[in-house]
Structures are given as structure tokens and as C-alpha cells.
Amino acid sequence: MSDLRHVTSWVFDMDDCLYPRAQGVMRLVQERINAFMMAAVGLPKDEARALQLQFLNEHGTTLAGLMANYAVDPAAFLHDVHDVPLDSLEPNPELADLLGRLPGRKFVLTNGARMHADRVLARIGVAGRFDGVWCIEDMDLVPKPAPATFRRFLDRYDVDPHAAAFFEDTPRNLMPAKALGMATVLIGDGHGHEIGDWVDHRADDLTDFLRPLALRDAA
Structure with a gap:
């Protein structure tokens, strides 16, 4: 070193x-992102997930992609997807x-x-x-x-x-x-x-x- x-x-x-990563916090966050995506874009689970991955690749975060393509409240997104239990941490x-x-x-x-x-x-x-x-x-x-x-x-x-x-x-x-x-x-x-x-x-x-x-x- x-x-x-x-x-x-x-x-x-x-x-x-x-x-x-094995402690699983981001898995919980991802579940909240999936639910938010489905509600925001009106697509079924698999299609919403594919779009979310596209947003990650093109914009760096799901939120950046949503803001570029849909009318979303960023504060609501940030609170909703990060409001997960931390018991496993x-x-x-x-x-x-x-x-x-x-x-x-x-x-x-x-x-x-x-x-x-x-x-x-x-x-x-x-x-x-x-x-x-x-x-x-x-x-x-x-x-x-x-x-x-x-x-x-x-x-x-x-x-x-x-x-x-x-x-x-x-x-x-x-x-x-x-x-x-x-x-x-x-x-x-x-x-x-x-x-x-x-x-x-x-x-x-x-x-x-x-x-x-x-x-x-x-x-």
C-alpha cells in the first residue's frame, strides 16, 4: 500500500x-424503487424494471432518468425509496x-x-x-x-x-x-x-x- x-x-x-452488500440494505431500496417506478410510469413490473436500468445506464440514477422523462417530485422519490428498515445493518x-x-x-x-x-x-x-x-x-x-x-x-x-x-x-x-x-x-x-x-x-x-x-x- x-x-x-x-x-x-x-x-x-x-x-x-x-x-x-450482503447486509441487504440496497435490496430493500431497490424494492422501493421498483414500486415507485411502476406507479410513476404506469408500466408492469418487468417493463418498469427494464426502464429503470436504462435510466441508471443513461443518467446515473433512477431519479435523474425520471426527472428527464416524467413529472416527478424528487423530494418524494428520495424519501420514499430510502425509507427502509436498517435492522440488517x-x-x-x-x-x-x-x-x-x-x-x-x-x-x-x-x-x-x-x-x-x-x-x-x-x-x-x-x-x-x-x-x-x-x-x-x-x-x-x-x-x-x-x-x-x-x-x-x-x-x-x-x-x-x-x-x-x-x-x-x-x-x-x-x-x-x-x-x-x-x-x-x-x-x-x-x-x-x-x-x-x-x-x-x-x-x-x-x-x-x-x-x-x-x-x-x-x-
Whole structure:
């Protein structure tokens, strides 16, 4: 990990990154998205799901696609799809400790809603470990992987991309980070998507990856 010694800003996606995908939160969110899509576009389940995947590919999020093609209330969408139980989400005190030991500032950069981020970070026990949490509302609803969203984030927190690392479970969201000069770390298997040379490091589990980085300067 010697090539991450230059990092002074650590930037993390949240869902399926700060906690394992197997804990199932995004499956619950997806179920709410499916129901919202069916009601919003008036299509049966399979067709609504196909359209939602098209929106993801073309616009970055389901909401961005809906806003471009249908009259929807973004606040209602964000509240409805993120209002899921978090019982399956396990607190991770080791992650909280490791984040506290990392040298420099720590941030969350998520396409999720702020209410969702607040609930998730509190649930896993890391809410107090970040210097900033940048959510879809802060992006003016223009999600990752839009390069402008990354530039706005960097400007807002005065982050030097050449001294930053970005952790993310969706490979294409790492592309603009790499283009801006950030070190990139893919957490998980990439969900079956292409993993190109814009990915510097890969890890199955965030906590396992951070452990040697956070403890390397310990006595």
C-alpha cells in the first residue's frame, strides 16, 4: 500500500461500500424503487424494471432518468425509496476506529439522500468520523459519475485530487475520480460491470483494506 502514503483525503461511497452488500440494505431500496417506478410510469413490473436500468445506464440514477422523462417530485422519490428498515445493518466499531486512525480528512460521497446517509452512518457507528458528507441534494440531483459533481465536491472541501483516494463499489463511478487524479479503490466484485485500468486497487472488504493503512504508523 506504499503508493497510498501520499493520501491526505479519503473519500468513500456509502452504500455497499462502507458496509457489505450482503447486509441487504440496497435490496430493500431497490424494492422501493421498483414500486415507485411502476406507479410513476404506469408500466408492469418487468417493463418498469427494464426502464429503470436504462435510466441508471443513461443518467446515473433512477431519479435523474425520471426527472428527464416524467413529472416527478424528487423530494418524494428520495424519501420514499430510502425509507427502509436498517435492522440488517450491523454496527462496525472496528471501521469507526480505523477511520479515526487514517491520516488526514475523511468524506462520504454518495448518490443517496441525506436522510438515508444520516441513518446509515449512525447505524454502523461512523457518523462522527467524517469531515463532510456530500449527498444527492448537495449535487443538485446530478449524480456520480458526472465529472462536474466530482469537481464541485473537490472545490467545496478544498480537496487536492492528487492527494486523495476514492473508494466505491460501482466501477464506472471510479472513472471520473481517476481522470481527476485520485487514487481509486474498488470495493466488492463490481456487480458484473467492466473493471478497467481506471481502478488502481481492489478489495472484497473495506475494513480489511483499511486495516494496514490505518495501523501502518502505529508503534
